[in-house]
Amino acid sequence: MHKVHIKPEHIERVVRRSGREHSIESLTGPATALVVVDMQLYFMGEGQPSECPVAREIVPNVNRLAEATRRAGGTVIWIQTHSGPASRDFWSVYYERMTEANGQKRVDGMNPGGSGFDIWPDLEVKDQDLIVPKTRYSAFMPDPSVFDNILKERGIDTLLITGVSTCTCCESTARDGMMLNYRTMMITDGCAAPDDELHNATMNQFYLQFGDVQSTDEVIAMLNRNVGAAAAE
Amino acid sequence: MAEAASESVLRAESIERVTRRDGVPHSVTEFDPAQTALAVIDMQNFYMADGALAYCAPALEIVPTVNRLVSEFRRFGAKIIWVRNVTDSECFRSWNTHYGRMKKEVVDGRKRALAKDSDGFKLWHELDARDGDLRVNKTRYSAFVEGASNMGNLLESYGIDTLVFCGIVTNVCVESTARDAMMLNYRTLIVEDACAANSQSGHVEALNVFYTNFGDVQTADQAIACLGRHGAAAAE
Numbered sequence: 001m002h003k004v005h006i007k008p009e010h011i012e013r014v015v016r017r018s019g020r021e022h023s024i025e026s027l028t029g030p031a032t033a034l035v036v037v038d039m040q041l042y043f044m045g046e047g048q049p050s051e052c053p054v055a056r057e058i059v060p061n062v063n064r065l066a067e068a069t070r071r072a073g074g075t076v077i078w079i080q081t082h083s084g085p086a087s088r089d090f091w092s093v094y095y096e097r098m099t100e101a102n103g104q105k106r107v108d109g110m111n112p113g114g115s116g117f118d119i120w121p122d123l124e125v126k127d128q129d130l131i132v133p134k135t136r137y138s139a140f141m142p143d144p145s146v147f148d149n150i151l152k153e154r155g156i157d158t159l160l161i162t163g164v165s166t167c168t169c170c171e172s173t174a175r176d177g178m179m180l181n182y183r184t185m186m187i188t189d190g191c192a193a194p195d196d197e198l199h200n201a202t203m204n205q206f207y208l209q210f211g212d213v214q215s216t217d218e219v220i221a222m223l224n225r226n227v228g229a230a231a232a233e
Numbered sequence: 234m235a236e237a238a239s240e241s242v243l244r245a246e247s248i249e250r251v252t253r254r255d256g257v258p259h260s261v262t263e264f265d266p267a268q269t270a271l272a273v274i275d276m277q278n279f280y281m282a283d284g285a286l287a288y289c290a291p292a293l294e295i296v297p298t299v300n301r302l303v304s305e306f307r308r309f310g311a312k313i314i315w316v317r318n319v320t321d322s323e324c325f326r327s328w329n330t331h332y333g334r335m336k337k338e339v340v341d342g343r344k345r346a347l348a349k350d351s352d353g354f355k356l357w358h359e360l361d362a363r364d365g366d367l368r369v370n371k372t373r374y375s376a377f378v379e380g381a382s383n384m385g386n387l388l389e390s391y392g393i394d395t396l397v398f399c400g401i402v403t404n405v406c407v408e409s410t411a412r413d414a415m416m417l418n419y420r421t422l423i424v425e426d427a428c429a430a431n432s433q434s435g436h437v438e439a440l441n442v443f444y445t446n447f448g449d450v451q452t453a454d455q456a457i458a459c460l461g462r463h464g465a466a467a468a469e
Contacts, residue, residue, distance in 0.1 A: 023334040097260040141416040179378040201438035
């Protein structure tokens with residue numbers, strides 16, 4: 001698991017600007033989506049081309065968050081990257097950079113049915129959850145209205161971002177979500193990066209300029225408060 | 234201000250990783266100026282004038298490098314796009330989760346100092362902006378977020394497929410716009426020594442992440458050399 005460190009000077013700056021340390025202090029279950037980005041074999045399995053070993057360590061947290069989100073009436077969304085042969089055309093600049101062999105590895109592995117495509121087997125995907133395909137790093141790209149409409153139809157205004165990798169697909173999705181006016185939080189121990197330095201760079205930057213960052217336990221406590229209040233009514 | 238020679242902030246391990254994947258450290262070796270735009274992000278008084286609300290001191294140091302890039306890209310026939318942040322009543326409504334995180338006095342400051350008729354909105358006076366250049370106003374960090382600007386349409390109308398970025402702040406507006414550009418299939422490059430951020434570590438991390446996962450990162454000297462290379466092989 002990453003050793004998370006949010007710089008004290010960033011906390012000071014946020015408090016100075018916002019009057020509080022966390023912009024998200026409560027969660028309304030039905031308006032909340034847990035977005036789990038790219039927890040697929042390609043990024044998680046041993047020996048896979050884009051293996052990120054820490055991604056295996058965050059699985060229990062993601063499962064706990066998913067369970068708490070469902071219990072609070074929220075939506076769990078599994079984002080699954082599709083990078084089959086057609087992506088060579090519509091995202092040509094991506095493949096232009098890399099060697100032909102490395103591009104082919106991705107096309108083969110991330111095509112439906114490919115050896116890296118499936119969601120990691122230890123993740124508990126339930127029938128009521130959504131599985132949403134994406135073709136770029138950010139789930140909102142290239143046409144933001146597609147994912148935006150899925151969220152809006154369900155009355156979702158708050159995104160909890162988890163998955164792999166922190167600085168690429170998680171951060172791009174979180175940045176776009178925030179700029180599209182979603183209350184957006186990255187879960188500090190629910191995302192995985194190649195190393196602690198990269199992970200912390202994203203968490204610090206996101207906290208300072210984009211949205212909130214909190215831990216799995218903090219988020220589950222907020223979701224549970226909600227359930228408690230609903231039960232008491 | 235004299236222009237200092239700059240060393241790359243790309244780490245050896247980033248370069249190794251990219252070279253392993255791509256076969257070369259820099260996949261962009263030339264631009265066709267007719268299809269290239271240099272986008273200069275947010276170099277406005279709001280971030281650069283003494284005592285400005287969002288003052289970013291390092292932005293002043295990159296002005297000579299930005300001007301040199303602008304002049305070279307213009308000379309080769311590439312488009313220059315001055316991208317500016319602006320606030321209007323609509324953005325305070327449509328982006329209220331962002332402004333809702335700030336204290337009222339901070340929001341009021343932004344309302345005044347980044348409005349279209351304010352001094353803060355204007356480009357920094359030392360920049361070599363010309364009448365023939367293009368200008369884009371945006372209401373989000375990224376110019377490509379839906380409704381944030383007319384950037385996409387403008388690029389399409391000029392047949393631009395390659396975007397070279399510089400300006401401020403490296404890890405906020407430059408990075409957000411450049412990430413989105415790459416995902417929209419523009420060939421994307423950030424000129425590292427023509428970008429600035431308040432935090433040096435934020436600047437360095439953003440450039441390394443962009444370089445390893447999104448697009449190319451080069452120095453001004455390298456990017457200018459890419460302009461000169463276009464068509465050179467064909468002419469031989």
